[in-house]
Amino acid sequence: MKITTPNGILEAESIEAILEEYGRDCLRGADLCHANLNGADLSGADLRGADLWRADLSYAILCHANLNGADLRGADLCHANLNGADLRGADLCHAHLNGADLGYAILRHANLNGADLSGAILCHAHLNGADLSGAILCHANLNGADLGYAILRQANLNGADLSGANHVKLSIAKISILPDEGDIIGWKKASADDETPIIVKLLIPADAQRSNSTGRKCRASKARILDLQDLDGDSLPPDTTAHSQYDRSFPYRKGETVHVEDFDTNRWNECAPGIHFFITRIEAVEY
Template identity: 35%
Template sequence: MIAMCNGLKNHDFSFRKLQNADFHDLTFENVDFSNADLTGANLENCLCRNCNFSGTILRGASLKGTDFQDSNLREADISGANLFFAMLEHADLTKIIHDNQTQFFDLYCPAEGPLIGYKKCFGFKIVQLLIPADARRTSATNTCCRCDKAKVLTIKDMYTLENYNEAVSYVDSEFIYRVGKWVVAENFNPNRWADSTGGIHFWLTRKEAEGYM
């Protein structure tokens, strides 16, 4: 194994056999992993700046919190890998290979039909939302989802369950949720890999919403 303190720059790992390698918390810059075998490798919390993972085998790899922005994952195999909170915005995901064992790559919320969502607002208020079937919805690589419109069903105190008529968004103080009213996010960003961006953020369970912040 090559000794690495905090990271590696301009290195060629292409076609290398690196099964179960432990690279967690490292910074890679302009590193070529193309066609390497990283089956079962640990790349948790790595920062990959302009790295090449094209054709790389990442089956069963732990990619939690890994920043792949601006990296090339074209035709990489992430079957069975865990991508919880991995950052994929601006990454090349063309023909990436994944399966039903790949965690947090597919859309987390239902792609079709109406659903119920929950969000936490100022004052420990939990808002219950109806996301209609025609609402655009998306998610990145975690349990937080976004939609462009929803109807407010209930607003309750997180601890006492006391009912309220309105609640104020954490992000935008002018975005008000009112019971029985529709809310529309005009700034909804359809790019699912842009996590902290425009849209009504929600969770699929009340417990997840309560844990926010």
Template identity: 30%
Template sequence: MGFRKSESEYLTRSHEPFLYDETPIIDNKEKFKKLLKLSEEDNKVSFREHKLVNMDLSGCDLRDLDFWRASFEKCNLTNTDLSRSVMDDVSFYDCQIRGMKMRDCNARGASFRYHDMEGVDLSGANIYASILEDAINQDKIVTDERTKWFRMTCPEEGPFIAWKCCTDLRVVMMLVPAEAKRCMATQESGRVSKAKVLSIKSIDERESYEWAQSTVDPDFYYEVGKWVEPANGFQENRWKDSSPGIHFFIDRQQCIDYQAK
């Protein structure tokens, strides 16, 4: 299966060079309003890679705008409507965002860290690779069945097959038992508290191995037929992505693509 097409396109785009040698800064609401008016007359006007600072934009209509790689710093965005805007790789720093509307946005890679997300509306939004770690009130975010990557993509109950790629590109096939704790943040990878190693093979599946070495902990090994549990415990907070647990992918090709990139 590999990475989804839209996410592959995002990952490719996220490595594009920055547009400006020096980041454009907007710290005056009147100036911002003038630029908004220009954007209504000329669709080429965008706020890509701009830094928006110290502005009260609460309740403003900022729909259908391009904020790719922009940052909002010390801005009041309470009940601001950003629906359908490009919000990929946007960062929020010390802002007020409660009730902010991001319906039908591409908000891939957006950082909401440390912000109160009560009432933030992500209906229909794509939040692939977004950072919700250390945010407040993630359980009060508004979503719907169209919201992408907010819900875990691994089975929430029951056993399932998981994959991981170890050193020397040895691919480990694991059985996650029904009783194992499991969690995923906003990407293809997740973590479990326990798994049984079913097989270890080369990428082309022509060679089989009895063991594989972790790419993170050189003292941690996966051995065929044995159960593995994380040496340093299991972090149950799903939003803390890079934290203790047996890391996995639910698709074999995804783990290979991730390790090979």
């Protein structure tokens, strides 16, 4: 195996042998893009600034490794052991980390945009300022994790364990777009019998259950239909009936109030039963 580093080319039978011969700090800034490191033992290795773009690190042992500033975009880290690893400022955009052990890992200001962290262990991980936009965190364990200033916009947290997570209320508050009290005006796209798009103007009453996940789409348990409009904003005739685009048996008629009996109170389950709507009309039009 040959590895190009800022200090020259290192060669040995395996990456473990290279670390044994040249020391745990020999891979700093190394070119390991597309490298097959499946199951490799890189525990405690200094990989600061290393290029691991699209590398296969599935099942690799990286506990307490230093990956500060490493390029791990699109890397396969499924079921890797990254317990206690230093990933400060690392680029993990669209990396595959499902089932990985990131307990106690330092991920401050790491880029995890679009990363798959489903089922990952993130207990007591340091995620301060990490960008988790669009990340998949389904059933991830974030118990005791520090989420101070973490960006969770459009992240999927369905089934995630956030018990004991620090600063989670503040991080969630930053993505909560619905007021806790009072009536809300909402907008949704429905359709006529001939599939013509119809924009429904809704009043979400103060006593309705309401939630949004980490994106812009919201749900409510009850709504009154204030108006039915065409895409340009002109009101349609009073006897117009619109239908949900997902359940044709669910009608919307001006002046009526609609209810969803099986409303799911789990805010992270974005596609759960409920009257789905947006806060702005343009989002409903473009949906």
